Amino acid sequence: MNIKVLGTGCANCRKLESNVKEAIKQLGIDAGFEKVEDMKAIIAYGVMRTPALVIDEKVKISGRVPAVEDIKKILEQK
Amino acid sequence: MFILKWLNNQLLKMEWLSNLVKYFVEKGFGLDIQDRLGGSIHFFIYDIIKIFILLSVLIFTISYIQSFFPPERTKQILGKYHGIWANLLGALLGTVTPFCSCSSIPLFIGFTGAGLPLGVTFSFLISSPLVDLASFILLASIFNWKIAIAYVLVGIFLAVIGGTIIGNAKLESYVEPFVYGNQMAELDQEELTRKDRIQYSRQQVLDIIKRVWMYILIGVGIGAAIHNWIPQDMISAILGQDKWYSVLVTTIIGVPMYADIFGTLPIAEALVIKGVGLGTVLSFMMAVTALSLPSLIMLKTVVKKKLLTIFFIVVTIGIIIIGYTFNLIGYLLI
Numbered sequence: 001m002n003i004k005v006l007g008t009g010c011a012n013c014r015k016l017e018s019n020v021k022e023a024i025k026q027l028g029i030d031a032g033f034e035k036v037e038d039m040k041a042i043i044a045y046g047v048m049r050t051p052a053l054v055i056d057e058k059v060k061i062s063g064r065v066p067a068v069e070d071i072k073k074i075l076e077q078k
Numbered sequence: 079m080f081i082l083k084w085l086n087n088q089l090l091k092m093e094w095l096s097n098l099v100k101y102f103v104e105k106g107f108g109l110d111i112q113d114r115l116g117g118s119i120h121f122f123i124y125d126i127i128k129i130f131i132l133l134s135v136l137i138f139t140i141s142y143i144q145s146f147f148p149p150e151r152t153k154q155i156l157g158k159y160h161g162i163w164a165n166l167l168g169a170l171l172g173t174v175t176p177f178c179s180c181s182s183i184p185l186f187i188g189f190t191g192a193g194l195p196l197g198v199t200f201s202f203l204i205s206s207p208l209v210d211l212a213s214f215i216l217l218a219s220i221f222n223w224k225i226a227i228a229y230v231l232v233g234i235f236l237a238v239i240g241g242t243i244i245g246n247a248k249l250e251s252y253v254e255p256f257v258y259g260n261q262m263a264e265l266d267q268e269e270l271t272r273k274d275r276i277q278y279s280r281q282q283v284l285d286i287i288k289r290v291w292m293y294i295l296i297g298v299g300i301g302a303a304i305h306n307w308i309p310q311d312m313i314s315a316i317l318g319q320d321k322w323y324s325v326l327v328t329t330i331i332g333v334p335m336y337a338d339i340f341g342t343l344p345i346a347e348a349l350v351i352k353g354v355g356l357g358t359v360l361s362f363m364m365a366v367t368a369l370s371l372p373s374l375i376m377l378k379t380v381v382k383k384k385l386l387t388i389f390f391i392v393v394t395i396g397i398i399i400i401g402y403t404f405n406l407i408g409y410l411l412i
Binding site: 011012039040042043046047048049050062063064065066067070 | 148149150153183184185187188191256274277278281285
Protein backbone atom coordinates (compact mmCIF):
# COMPACT_ATOMS: atom_id res chain seq x y z
CA MET A 1 0.00 0.00 0.00
CA ASN A 2 1.18 3.46 -0.86
CA ILE A 3 0.12 6.29 1.40
CA LYS A 4 0.59 9.99 0.74
CA VAL A 5 -0.32 13.05 2.75
CA LEU A 6 -0.75 16.20 0.65
CA GLY A 7 -0.20 19.54 2.33
CA THR A 8 1.97 22.60 2.24
CA GLY A 9 2.94 22.61 5.89
CA CYS A 10 0.03 24.20 7.72
CA ALA A 11 -0.76 23.02 11.23
CA ASN A 12 -3.53 20.68 10.06
CA CYS A 13 -1.22 19.07 7.50
CA ARG A 14 1.24 18.15 10.22
CA LYS A 15 -1.58 16.84 12.35
CA LEU A 16 -2.90 14.60 9.58
CA GLU A 17 0.62 13.34 8.93
CA SER A 18 1.10 12.33 12.55
CA ASN A 19 -2.38 10.78 12.78
CA VAL A 20 -1.74 8.72 9.66
CA LYS A 21 1.65 7.57 10.93
CA GLU A 22 0.07 6.62 14.22
CA ALA A 23 -2.66 4.64 12.42
CA ILE A 24 -0.06 2.81 10.32
CA LYS A 25 1.89 1.98 13.45
CA GLN A 26 -1.12 0.72 15.36
CA LEU A 27 -2.27 -1.47 12.49
CA GLY A 28 1.24 -2.70 11.93
CA ILE A 29 0.78 -2.62 8.16
CA ASP A 30 3.54 -2.44 5.64
CA ALA A 31 3.00 0.77 3.72
CA GLY A 32 5.09 3.30 1.90
CA PHE A 33 4.62 6.81 3.25
CA GLU A 34 5.26 10.06 1.45
CA LYS A 35 4.56 13.71 2.24
CA VAL A 36 3.75 15.77 -0.86
CA GLU A 37 4.40 19.49 -0.43
CA ASP A 38 4.65 20.67 -4.02
CA MET A 39 1.60 22.75 -4.90
CA LYS A 40 1.45 21.58 -8.51
CA ALA A 41 1.58 17.95 -7.47
CA ILE A 42 -1.20 18.60 -4.94
CA ILE A 43 -3.34 20.31 -7.57
CA ALA A 44 -2.80 17.40 -9.92
CA TYR A 45 -4.80 15.22 -7.54
CA GLY A 46 -7.75 17.61 -7.88
CA VAL A 47 -7.43 18.64 -4.25
CA MET A 48 -8.46 22.18 -3.36
CA ARG A 49 -8.38 21.91 0.38
CA THR A 50 -5.36 20.70 2.21
CA PRO A 51 -4.53 18.48 3.94
CA ALA A 52 -5.48 15.42 1.91
CA LEU A 53 -4.91 11.72 2.29
CA VAL A 54 -4.10 9.66 -0.81
CA ILE A 55 -4.04 5.89 -0.75
CA ASP A 56 -2.72 4.06 -3.81
CA GLU A 57 -3.11 7.26 -5.87
CA LYS A 58 -6.76 7.75 -4.86
CA VAL A 59 -7.83 10.77 -2.81
CA LYS A 60 -9.64 9.46 0.24
CA ILE A 61 -9.93 12.57 2.37
CA SER A 62 -9.49 16.26 1.76
CA GLY A 63 -9.85 19.36 3.89
CA ARG A 64 -10.22 17.65 7.23
CA VAL A 65 -8.23 15.73 9.81
CA PRO A 66 -9.99 12.56 10.92
CA ALA A 67 -9.15 10.89 14.21
CA VAL A 68 -6.63 8.04 14.28
CA GLU A 69 -9.46 5.49 14.71
CA ASP A 70 -11.22 6.74 11.57
CA ILE A 71 -8.01 6.66 9.55
CA LYS A 72 -7.48 3.08 10.68
CA LYS A 73 -10.91 2.18 9.31
CA ILE A 74 -10.08 3.76 5.96
CA LEU A 75 -6.79 1.91 5.81
CA GLU A 76 -8.43 -1.38 6.72
CA GLN A 77 -10.97 -1.07 3.94
CA LYS A 78 -8.20 -1.48 1.45
CA MET B 79 -43.50 39.62 18.74
CA PHE B 80 -42.78 39.97 22.43
CA ILE B 81 -41.33 36.44 22.58
CA LEU B 82 -39.18 37.07 19.50
CA LYS B 83 -37.87 40.25 21.01
CA TRP B 84 -37.11 38.50 24.27
CA LEU B 85 -35.27 35.68 22.48
CA ASN B 86 -33.34 38.24 20.45
CA ASN B 87 -32.27 40.13 23.56
CA GLN B 88 -31.39 37.10 25.65
CA LEU B 89 -29.89 34.70 23.12
CA LEU B 90 -28.33 37.08 20.66
CA LYS B 91 -27.55 40.18 22.65
CA MET B 92 -27.15 38.15 25.86
CA GLU B 93 -28.66 40.68 28.21
CA TRP B 94 -28.57 38.07 30.97
CA LEU B 95 -24.80 37.97 30.60
CA SER B 96 -24.53 41.73 30.65
CA ASN B 97 -26.55 41.81 33.87
CA LEU B 98 -24.54 38.98 35.37
CA VAL B 99 -21.24 40.71 34.60
CA LYS B 100 -22.69 43.98 35.90
CA TYR B 101 -23.60 42.27 39.17
CA PHE B 102 -20.15 40.71 39.36
CA VAL B 103 -18.33 43.99 38.64
CA GLU B 104 -20.44 46.02 41.04
CA LYS B 105 -20.55 43.53 43.91
CA GLY B 106 -17.23 41.76 43.30
CA PHE B 107 -15.02 44.75 42.52
CA GLY B 108 -17.22 47.35 44.17
CA LEU B 109 -17.11 49.48 41.01
CA ASP B 110 -19.97 51.36 39.39
CA ILE B 111 -20.26 50.43 35.73
CA GLN B 112 -21.16 53.99 34.92
CA ASP B 113 -17.61 54.83 35.99
CA ARG B 114 -14.69 54.66 33.62
CA LEU B 115 -12.87 51.72 35.16
CA GLY B 116 -16.00 49.75 35.99
CA GLY B 117 -17.35 50.44 32.51
CA SER B 118 -14.17 49.21 30.82
CA ILE B 119 -14.05 46.06 32.90
CA HIS B 120 -17.70 45.39 32.20
CA PHE B 121 -17.25 45.92 28.45
CA PHE B 122 -14.15 43.72 28.39
CA ILE B 123 -15.53 40.74 30.32
CA TYR B 124 -19.01 40.84 28.80
CA ASP B 125 -17.77 41.19 25.22
CA ILE B 126 -15.17 38.45 25.48
CA ILE B 127 -17.57 35.92 26.97
CA LYS B 128 -20.30 36.86 24.52
CA ILE B 129 -18.06 36.61 21.46
CA PHE B 130 -16.58 33.28 22.50
CA ILE B 131 -19.98 31.73 23.23
CA LEU B 132 -21.49 32.97 19.96
CA LEU B 133 -18.39 32.06 18.01
CA SER B 134 -18.32 28.46 19.22
CA VAL B 135 -22.01 27.85 18.62
CA LEU B 136 -21.93 29.58 15.24
CA ILE B 137 -18.79 27.96 13.87
CA PHE B 138 -20.10 24.56 14.83
CA THR B 139 -23.42 25.11 13.08
CA ILE B 140 -21.84 26.75 10.08
CA SER B 141 -19.14 24.13 9.62
CA TYR B 142 -21.86 21.51 9.62
CA ILE B 143 -23.67 23.34 6.82
CA GLN B 144 -20.38 24.01 5.03
CA SER B 145 -19.44 20.35 5.00
CA PHE B 146 -22.11 20.00 2.30
CA PHE B 147 -20.41 22.64 0.10
CA PRO B 148 -16.77 21.65 -0.47
CA PRO B 149 -14.93 23.82 -3.02
CA GLU B 150 -14.87 20.90 -5.45
CA ARG B 151 -18.66 21.05 -5.56
CA THR B 152 -18.60 24.86 -5.73
CA LYS B 153 -16.39 24.60 -8.79
CA GLN B 154 -18.80 22.23 -10.50
CA ILE B 155 -21.80 24.44 -9.73
CA LEU B 156 -20.04 27.60 -10.88
CA GLY B 157 -19.04 26.04 -14.18
CA LYS B 158 -22.69 25.88 -15.19
CA TYR B 159 -23.40 29.61 -14.97
CA HIS B 160 -22.35 32.59 -17.06
CA GLY B 161 -22.07 36.36 -16.95
CA ILE B 162 -23.14 38.31 -13.90
CA TRP B 163 -25.07 35.31 -12.57
CA ALA B 164 -21.83 33.41 -12.27
CA ASN B 165 -20.33 36.36 -10.35
CA LEU B 166 -23.35 36.52 -8.06
CA LEU B 167 -23.26 32.80 -7.45
CA GLY B 168 -19.50 32.95 -6.88
CA ALA B 169 -20.03 35.65 -4.26
CA LEU B 170 -22.84 33.72 -2.59
CA LEU B 171 -20.91 30.46 -2.52
CA GLY B 172 -17.99 32.43 -1.09
CA THR B 173 -20.11 33.02 1.99
CA VAL B 174 -20.69 29.29 2.65
CA THR B 175 -17.57 27.59 1.35
CA PRO B 176 -15.07 26.82 4.07
CA PHE B 177 -12.08 28.93 3.39
CA CYS B 178 -9.02 30.06 5.22
CA SER B 179 -6.37 32.21 3.62
CA CYS B 180 -3.98 29.24 3.61
CA SER B 181 -6.12 27.50 1.00
CA SER B 182 -6.53 30.54 -1.24
CA ILE B 183 -3.80 29.40 -3.61
CA PRO B 184 -4.98 25.85 -4.33
CA LEU B 185 -8.46 27.29 -4.62
CA PHE B 186 -7.37 29.94 -7.09
CA ILE B 187 -5.48 27.41 -9.20
CA GLY B 188 -8.32 24.92 -8.95
CA PHE B 189 -10.94 27.41 -10.10
CA THR B 190 -9.01 29.32 -12.73
CA GLY B 191 -7.14 26.30 -14.04
CA ALA B 192 -10.44 24.49 -14.51
CA GLY B 193 -11.56 27.25 -16.85
CA LEU B 194 -13.78 29.35 -14.58
CA PRO B 195 -13.65 33.00 -15.66
CA LEU B 196 -11.16 35.08 -13.70
CA GLY B 197 -13.89 37.51 -12.62
CA VAL B 198 -15.93 34.73 -11.03
CA THR B 199 -12.94 33.48 -9.08
CA PHE B 200 -12.31 37.01 -7.80
CA SER B 201 -15.97 37.45 -6.81
CA PHE B 202 -15.51 34.34 -4.74
CA LEU B 203 -12.18 35.49 -3.28
CA ILE B 204 -13.58 38.89 -2.29
CA SER B 205 -16.74 37.65 -0.62
CA SER B 206 -15.15 34.71 1.15
CA PRO B 207 -13.28 36.53 3.95
CA LEU B 208 -15.72 39.47 3.94
CA VAL B 209 -19.07 37.85 4.49
CA ASP B 210 -19.92 34.66 6.25
CA LEU B 211 -22.78 33.43 8.33
CA ALA B 212 -20.92 33.90 11.60
CA SER B 213 -20.20 37.57 10.99
CA PHE B 214 -23.84 38.03 9.97
CA ILE B 215 -25.16 36.72 13.30
CA LEU B 216 -22.51 38.61 15.29
CA LEU B 217 -23.43 41.87 13.57
CA ALA B 218 -27.05 41.21 14.44
CA SER B 219 -26.01 40.60 18.04
CA ILE B 220 -23.84 43.69 18.41
CA PHE B 221 -25.90 46.08 16.27
CA ASN B 222 -29.21 44.90 14.85
CA TRP B 223 -30.68 42.78 12.08
CA LYS B 224 -31.06 45.67 9.66
CA ILE B 225 -27.36 46.48 9.85
CA ALA B 226 -26.42 42.80 9.56
CA ILE B 227 -28.52 42.36 6.43
CA ALA B 228 -27.21 45.60 4.96
CA TYR B 229 -23.61 44.50 5.61
CA VAL B 230 -24.14 41.17 3.86
CA LEU B 231 -25.85 42.83 0.90
CA VAL B 232 -23.11 45.40 0.34
CA GLY B 233 -20.43 42.72 0.86
CA ILE B 234 -21.95 40.59 -1.88
CA PHE B 235 -22.50 43.68 -4.03
CA LEU B 236 -18.80 44.58 -3.69
CA ALA B 237 -17.79 41.02 -4.61
CA VAL B 238 -20.04 40.93 -7.68
CA ILE B 239 -19.02 44.37 -8.94
CA GLY B 240 -15.32 43.88 -8.15
CA GLY B 241 -15.29 40.49 -9.86
CA THR B 242 -17.17 41.83 -12.88
CA ILE B 243 -14.74 44.72 -13.32
CA ILE B 244 -11.75 42.39 -13.11
CA GLY B 245 -13.45 39.93 -15.46
CA ASN B 246 -14.21 42.60 -18.06
CA ALA B 247 -10.68 43.99 -17.97
CA LYS B 248 -9.44 40.85 -19.76
CA LEU B 249 -6.51 40.24 -17.49
CA GLU B 250 -6.04 36.53 -18.09
CA SER B 251 -2.55 37.16 -19.42
CA TYR B 252 -1.58 38.51 -15.99
CA VAL B 253 -2.13 35.19 -14.34
CA GLU B 254 1.07 33.21 -13.85
CA PRO B 255 1.21 30.65 -16.68
CA PHE B 256 1.64 27.63 -14.43
CA VAL B 257 -1.90 28.13 -13.13
CA TYR B 258 -3.24 26.98 -16.47
CA GLY B 259 -2.66 23.63 -18.05
CA ASN B 260 -2.39 21.61 -14.90
CA GLN B 261 -3.59 18.10 -15.21
CA MET B 262 -6.33 18.03 -12.70
CA ALA B 263 -8.20 14.95 -11.69
CA GLU B 264 -11.91 15.14 -11.02
CA LEU B 265 -12.26 14.28 -7.42
CA ASP B 266 -14.81 11.74 -6.30
CA GLN B 267 -16.95 13.38 -3.69
CA GLU B 268 -16.28 11.52 -0.51
CA GLU B 269 -19.44 10.65 1.33
CA LEU B 270 -19.35 11.95 4.86
CA THR B 271 -21.37 10.37 7.61
CA ARG B 272 -23.07 12.46 10.25
CA LYS B 273 -20.36 11.45 12.67
CA ASP B 274 -17.71 12.69 10.23
CA ARG B 275 -19.49 16.03 9.90
CA ILE B 276 -19.80 16.46 13.65
CA GLN B 277 -16.14 15.61 14.11
CA TYR B 278 -15.21 18.05 11.33
CA SER B 279 -17.34 20.82 12.84
CA ARG B 280 -15.88 20.33 16.30
CA GLN B 281 -12.41 20.47 14.86
CA GLN B 282 -13.24 23.68 12.98
CA VAL B 283 -14.40 25.31 16.24
CA LEU B 284 -11.12 24.41 17.95
CA ASP B 285 -9.00 25.46 14.96
CA ILE B 286 -10.68 28.80 14.47
CA ILE B 287 -10.73 29.68 18.17
CA LYS B 288 -7.05 28.79 18.39
CA ARG B 289 -6.38 31.04 15.42
CA VAL B 290 -8.45 34.06 16.42
CA TRP B 291 -8.54 34.25 20.23
CA MET B 292 -5.64 36.64 20.22
CA TYR B 293 -7.31 39.00 17.74
CA ILE B 294 -10.47 38.93 19.81
CA LEU B 295 -8.65 39.82 23.03
CA ILE B 296 -6.82 42.67 21.30
CA GLY B 297 -9.99 43.80 19.55
CA VAL B 298 -12.02 43.84 22.74
CA GLY B 299 -9.17 45.58 24.55
CA ILE B 300 -9.04 48.34 21.95
CA GLY B 301 -12.83 48.49 22.00
CA ALA B 302 -12.86 48.92 25.79
CA ALA B 303 -10.20 51.64 25.53
CA ILE B 304 -12.16 53.52 22.88
CA HIS B 305 -15.34 53.02 24.85
CA ASN B 306 -14.15 54.55 28.10
CA TRP B 307 -10.77 56.23 27.83
CA ILE B 308 -10.47 58.08 24.56
CA PRO B 309 -12.34 61.39 24.71
CA GLN B 310 -15.37 61.72 22.48
CA ASP B 311 -14.01 65.03 21.11
CA MET B 312 -10.86 63.38 19.84
CA ILE B 313 -12.74 60.64 18.03
CA SER B 314 -15.27 62.98 16.49
CA ALA B 315 -12.47 65.32 15.39
CA ILE B 316 -11.01 62.53 13.26
CA LEU B 317 -13.91 60.22 12.51
CA GLY B 318 -16.98 62.36 13.14
CA GLN B 319 -20.02 62.16 10.86
CA ASP B 320 -19.39 65.68 9.59
CA LYS B 321 -15.80 65.00 8.55
CA TRP B 322 -15.61 64.22 4.87
CA TYR B 323 -12.34 62.35 5.26
CA SER B 324 -13.51 59.94 8.01
CA VAL B 325 -14.14 57.03 5.63
CA LEU B 326 -10.80 57.56 3.91
CA VAL B 327 -8.98 57.54 7.25
CA THR B 328 -10.56 54.29 8.50
CA THR B 329 -10.04 52.55 5.16
CA ILE B 330 -6.38 53.53 5.02
CA ILE B 331 -5.87 52.43 8.62
CA GLY B 332 -7.79 49.21 8.02
CA VAL B 333 -6.16 47.96 4.82
CA PRO B 334 -2.71 47.01 6.17
CA MET B 335 -4.23 45.64 9.36
CA TYR B 336 -4.74 41.94 9.51
CA ALA B 337 -7.34 40.60 11.84
CA ASP B 338 -10.27 38.34 11.78
CA ILE B 339 -13.72 39.84 11.44
CA PHE B 340 -14.41 38.71 15.00
CA GLY B 341 -11.58 40.84 16.31
CA THR B 342 -12.81 43.93 14.49
CA LEU B 343 -16.40 43.71 15.71
CA PRO B 344 -15.76 44.95 19.27
CA ILE B 345 -13.81 47.92 17.87
CA ALA B 346 -16.69 48.66 15.52
CA GLU B 347 -19.12 48.41 18.41
CA ALA B 348 -17.19 50.92 20.52
CA LEU B 349 -16.82 53.34 17.60
CA VAL B 350 -20.54 53.32 16.86
CA ILE B 351 -21.32 53.96 20.55
CA LYS B 352 -18.97 56.96 20.32
CA GLY B 353 -21.08 58.35 17.50
CA VAL B 354 -18.86 57.45 14.55
CA GLY B 355 -20.89 57.04 11.36
CA LEU B 356 -22.03 53.57 10.41
CA GLY B 357 -20.43 53.80 6.97
CA THR B 358 -17.10 54.81 8.49
CA VAL B 359 -17.18 51.80 10.81
CA LEU B 360 -18.25 49.37 8.09
CA SER B 361 -15.50 50.52 5.77
CA PHE B 362 -13.01 49.92 8.57
CA MET B 363 -14.28 46.36 9.08
CA MET B 364 -14.29 45.61 5.38
CA ALA B 365 -10.81 47.03 4.85
CA VAL B 366 -9.38 44.94 7.69
CA THR B 367 -10.95 41.67 6.58
CA ALA B 368 -11.02 41.86 2.78
CA LEU B 369 -7.53 43.17 2.19
CA SER B 370 -4.55 42.10 4.18
CA LEU B 371 -0.85 41.87 3.57
CA PRO B 372 -0.61 38.08 4.08
CA SER B 373 -3.37 37.33 1.58
CA LEU B 374 -1.87 39.73 -0.98
CA ILE B 375 1.54 38.11 -0.60
CA MET B 376 -0.04 34.72 -1.16
CA LEU B 377 -1.97 35.86 -4.22
CA LYS B 378 1.27 37.29 -5.57
CA THR B 379 2.50 33.74 -6.23
CA VAL B 380 -0.27 33.11 -8.77
CA VAL B 381 -0.96 36.49 -10.39
CA LYS B 382 1.28 39.20 -11.77
CA LYS B 383 1.70 42.58 -10.15
CA LYS B 384 -0.66 44.43 -12.46
CA LEU B 385 -3.61 42.15 -11.73
CA LEU B 386 -2.85 42.26 -8.01
CA THR B 387 -2.76 46.06 -8.12
CA ILE B 388 -6.07 46.23 -9.97
CA PHE B 389 -7.65 43.85 -7.46
CA PHE B 390 -6.35 45.98 -4.61
CA ILE B 391 -7.55 49.27 -6.12
CA VAL B 392 -10.98 47.95 -7.11
CA VAL B 393 -11.64 46.59 -3.63
CA THR B 394 -10.32 49.68 -1.84
CA ILE B 395 -12.41 52.07 -3.93
CA GLY B 396 -15.43 49.81 -3.50
CA ILE B 397 -15.02 49.91 0.29
CA ILE B 398 -14.72 53.69 0.29
CA ILE B 399 -17.86 54.10 -1.84
CA ILE B 400 -19.78 51.74 0.44
CA GLY B 401 -18.58 53.72 3.45
CA TYR B 402 -19.85 57.04 2.09
CA THR B 403 -23.14 55.51 0.95
CA PHE B 404 -23.78 54.09 4.41
CA ASN B 405 -22.96 57.36 6.08
CA LEU B 406 -25.65 58.96 3.91
CA ILE B 407 -28.34 56.37 4.55
CA GLY B 408 -27.14 55.01 7.90
CA TYR B 409 -29.72 56.92 9.91
CA LEU B 410 -32.35 54.64 8.41
CA LEU B 411 -30.71 51.60 9.99
CA ILE B 412 -29.97 52.56 13.59
